[in-house]
Amino acid sequence: MNWIILIVAGLFEVAFAFCLGKTKDSSGNEMYLWYAGFLIALCISMGLLIKATQTLPIGTAYAVWTGIGAVGTVLVGIFIFKETATFLRLLFLFTLIGSIIGLKAVSHS
Template sequence: MNWIYLIVAGLFEVAFASCLGKVKETSGAEAAWWFAGFLVSLTISMLLLIKATQTLPIGTAYAVWTGIGAVGTVLMGIFFFKDPASFWRIFFIITLVGSIIGLKAVSH
């Protein structure tokens, strides 16, 4: 169950990073709503990370959490913020996903 908490925490990390991207693009009330989304996503992500680390090793949990956040944020950037999708970016995203799966496979 703690792996599920960790994965969901990583997805909320993607959400808070994406909200920050939208804050940068907007102004006024719309930016305030995106910032509120950032705060809510950040809080949920941290609480779930804390819950997951109650039984998972902190090094593994943190690496997986940041890995999910990094991969998800790069993909959000490519699909929604028009970031470049070069061969090397995709290559290293794939290696990062492989590393996350590897950490899950070797954790007790």
């Protein structure tokens, strides 16, 4: 169950990065709403990470959490913010995904 909590925490990390990215294109009240979304997603993500690390090894949990956030944020950047998807960028992204899966596979929890 804590692996599911950790995955959801990683998805909320993607959400707070998305909100942060949206603040660049907004102003006034809309910008403050994106900042509020950022803070809410950040608090949820951290709270779930804390919950997950009560039974999972901290090193593995933190690496998986940041990995999910990194992969998700790159994909959001490519698909939503229209960032470039070069061969090397995708190669390293798949390498990161493989590392996340590997950490989960060798974890004893």
